[in-house]
Amino acid sequence: MTSTEKTPAVPAPRDADSPLLQVRDLHVEFHTRDGVVKAVNGVNYSVSAGETLAVLGESGSGKSVTAQAVMGILDMPPAKIPRGEIRFRGQDMLTMSGEARRKLRGAKIAMIFQDALSSLNPVLSVGYQLGEMFRVHQGLSKKAALARAVELMDKVKIPAAKNRVHDFPHQFSGGMRQRIMIAMALALEPELIIADEPTTALDVTVQAQVMDLLAELQREFHMGLILITHDLGVVADVADKIAVMYAGRIVETAPVHELYKNPAHPYTRGLLDSIPRLDQKGQELYAIKGLPPNLLHVPQGCAFHPRCPKAQDICRTDAPALHTLGEGRRSACHFWKETVHG
Amino acid sequence: MGRYVIRRLLQMVPVFIGTTFLIFVMVYALGDPVAAMFGDRAPDPATAAQIRESLHLNDPLWSQYLQYMAGIFRGDFGTAFNGTPVSELMGSAFPNTIKLTLVAFAIEVVVGVGLGVVAGMRRGRFVDTGVLVFTLLVISIPTFVTGYLLQYFIGVKLAWAAPAVSVDVHIGELLLPGIVLAGVSLAYVARLTRTSIAENIRSDYIRTATAKGLPRRRVVGVHLLRNSLIPVITFLGTDIGALMGGAIVTERIFNIQGVGYQLYQGILRQNAPTVVGFVTILVVVFLAANLIVDLLYAVLDPRIRYA
Numbered sequence: 165m166t167s168t169e170k171t172p173a174v175p176a177p178r179d180a181d182s183p184l185l186q187v188r189d190l191h192v193e194f195h196t197r198d199g200v201v202k203a204v205n206g207v208n209y210s211v212s213a214g215e216t217l218a219v220l221g222e223s224g225s226g227k228s229v230t231a232q233a234v235m236g237i238l239d240m241p242p243a244k245i246p247r248g249e250i251r252f253r254g255q256d257m258l259t260m261s262g263e264a265r266r267k268l269r270g271a272k273i274a275m276i277f278q279d280a281l282s283s284l285n286p287v288l289s290v291g292y293q294l295g296e297m298f299r300v301h302q303g304l305s306k307k308a309a310l311a312r313a314v315e316l317m318d319k320v321k322i323p324a325a326k327n328r329v330h331d332f333p334h335q336f337s338g339g340m341r342q343r344i345m346i347a348m349a350l351a352l353e354p355e356l357i358i359a360d361e362p363t364t365a366l367d368v369t370v371q372a373q374v375m376d377l378l379a380e381l382q383r384e385f386h387m388g389l390i391l392i393t394h395d396l397g398v399v400a401d402v403a404d405k406i407a408v409m410y411a412g413r414i415v416e417t418a419p420v421h422e423l424y425k426n427p428a429h430p431y432t433r434g435l436l437d438s439i440p441r442l443d444q445k446g447q448e449l450y451a452i453k454g455l456p457p458n459l460l461h462v463p464q465g466c467a468f469h470p471r472c473p474k475a476q477d478i479c480r481t482d483a484p485a486l487h488t489l490g491e492g493r494r495s496a497c498h499f500w501k502e503t504v505h506g
Numbered sequence: 507m508g509r510y511v512i513r514r515l516l517q518m519v520p521v522f523i524g525t526t527f528l529i530f531v532m533v534y535a536l537g538d539p540v541a542a543m544f545g546d547r548a549p550d551p552a553t554a555a556q557i558r559e560s561l562h563l564n565d566p567l568w569s570q571y572l573q574y575m576a577g578i579f580r581g582d583f584g585t586a587f588n589g590t591p592v593s594e595l596m597g598s599a600f601p602n603t604i605k606l607t608l609v610a611f612a613i614e615v616v617v618g619v620g621l622g623v624v625a626g627m628r629r630g631r632f633v634d635t636g637v638l639v640f641t642l643l644v645i646s647i648p649t650f651v652t653g654y655l656l657q658y659f660i661g662v663k664l665a666w667a668a669p670a671v672s673v674d675v676h677i678g679e680l681l682l683p684g685i686v687l688a689g690v691s692l693a694y695v696a697r698l699t700r701t702s703i704a705e706n707i708r709s710d711y712i713r714t715a716t717a718k719g720l721p722r723r724r725v726v727g728v729h730l731l732r733n734s735l736i737p738v739i740t741f742l743g744t745d746i747g748a749l750m751g752g753a754i755v756t757e758r759i760f761n762i763q764g765v766g767y768q769l770y771q772g773i774l775r776q777n778a779p780t781v782v783g784f785v786t787i788l789v790v791v792f793l794a795a796n797l798i799v800d801l802l803y804a805v806l807d808p809r810i811r812y813a
Contacts, residue, residue, distance in 0.1 A: 237716045270719030282710040285729050300720050332808040
């Protein structure tokens with residue numbers, strides 16, 4: 165089973181300015197019995213080496229689907245990518261052969277999943293699952309791979325790694341399991357890591373530890389990081405820029421501090437306002453009214469208009485373009501000017 | 507683990523006593539073995555009484571059972587009414603049945619798991635529907651029908667395989683009876699595997715395995731199969747006993763002088779020692795297979811720990 169092929173260098177030329185990953189006008193739909201679910205509707209984003217992009221949004225906003233499309237792990241069918249480009253170091257991964265794409269997975273682009281307990285194979289030891297990366301991508305022997313697995317476990321600060329390498333996922337605590345997921349993603353020192361809600365399943369104290377570890381390792385290896393989350397607290401500390409997603413579209417992008425200070429989309433504003441604050445103790449929590457749209461029937465015009473406090477007639481008929489507000493700042497709202505200053 | 511095994515072995519004792527006692531009572535108490543010996547003719551009363559005495563048939567039932575059991579543990583299964591020791595019959599019958607069981611088991615595993623994997627990975631598509639219909643058909647047709655049909659068409663008409671098995675019992679001759687014997691179990695294995703594969707293929711750890719950049723054959727062969735086969739192996743283990751005991755029909759059709767054949771003859775002629783002896787061994791096989799499956803479970807699924 166051990167394949168000995170080496171990971172080939174990506175043949176595309178690398179100019180210093182071009183981002184590591186560029187997603188352009190990506191569309192993803194799922195063909196189901198009930199109809200076509202338009203999960204991603206024209207997403208654009210980019211990540212450079214050493215940069216952290218946080219993708220923010222509610223469940224069903226398409227943030228995970230976009231990430232899975234980048235990883236190439238969508239089940240097709242039912243998923244389909246009718247339009248769009250996903251360029252890694254300039255090369256479009258959607259037009260690559262399946263085999264070339266597979267060799268990038270894990271080696272150049274790695275992913276950390278949300279629930280480490282279900283995302284790790286329950287019947288294989290963590291040492292085996294970590295070592296598999298080296299055996300498959302680098303052709304290492306079982307023994308050498310196991311030694312590398314112990315090194316990795318040390319790297320993510322799992323105590324007594326040598327004794328625990330033969331343990332199974334269920335024998336670890338939640339935080340330790342997530343460290344193993346991180347170790348697995350880091351194994352081949354990829355250039356880009358996609359972390360899909362890496363701390364959601366963890367206790368708050370452990371969340372901070374895991375996030376710090378991830379940020380530390382990202383700096384050390386100068387990796388690009390896409391952090392998918394719905395937790396605004398996590399984002400503020402680690403992200404460089406933020407993309408807010410709603411109904412399969414990016415509604416706002418901004419450098420992290422500007423977004424917090426001055427959101428330019430009513431949806432972002434709603435998200436920020438719904439964070440519980442100490443100085444408002446005793447008052448009712450703010451919640452964005454209504455529910456996220458059913459992606460089988462995305463509302464006409466701006467998808468957010470049924471829930472938007474600022475909605476006008478134009479919002480019900482015309483989908484807003486992504487207006488450029490300034491350096492790295494964009495908003496898909498007809499009334500972004502009023503929103504920024506309001 | 508050691509304690510678990512000991513406890514399980516101890517639990518087997520009452521099961522063993524219970525089942526063998528039931529068989530013993532049914533065969534000895536409900537028929538008249540002496541009358542059976544003489545067939546259609548009425549026995550001479552004096553001779554009958556003498557035989558009764560020598561076989562301890564006048565003792566209370568529990569005493570007879572104890573004597574019989576004591577004999578078994580000395581390796582003495584009694585004597586069939588034609589004078590052959592039952593252990594000798596076993597010596598000739600079990601190797602044949604074990605060969606047949608192994609052939610059937612191999613077919614069951616290879617074809618059953620193979621069909622199940624193919625169907626499970628393409629759930630809802632044409633292959634899947636095909637496998638479902640095929641297995642339903644196999645399950646609903648009784649073994650003696652498939653047995654005679656295959657014997658007639660493949661054995662006699664097309665002459666692709668021997669229609670009956672010779673006394674020497676060559677493995678090649680066992681292919682056709684093996685298919686017949688495996689049939690129903692194979693269908694169950696295929697369905698069980700299909701369900702298990704279809705469920706696990708959508709699991710998070712398979713997504714992780716794909717995201718790790720593992721080749722498809724490794725994702726399926728190592729990660730998917732390893733998990734999906736746990737329930738299947740449980741079924742296969744218990745099925746070994748069922749195959750050995752269930753070969754009666756198949757062995758009759760293909761004239762294999764195995765356990766099923768001897769049991770059939772024993773029941774037909776009310777040959778009590780043969781029936782009780784063979785069934786006792788089958789009970790032991792069942793119990794052992796069940797224990798091995800339970801122990802195997804802990805090896806296959808590390809989340810299960812026995813205390």
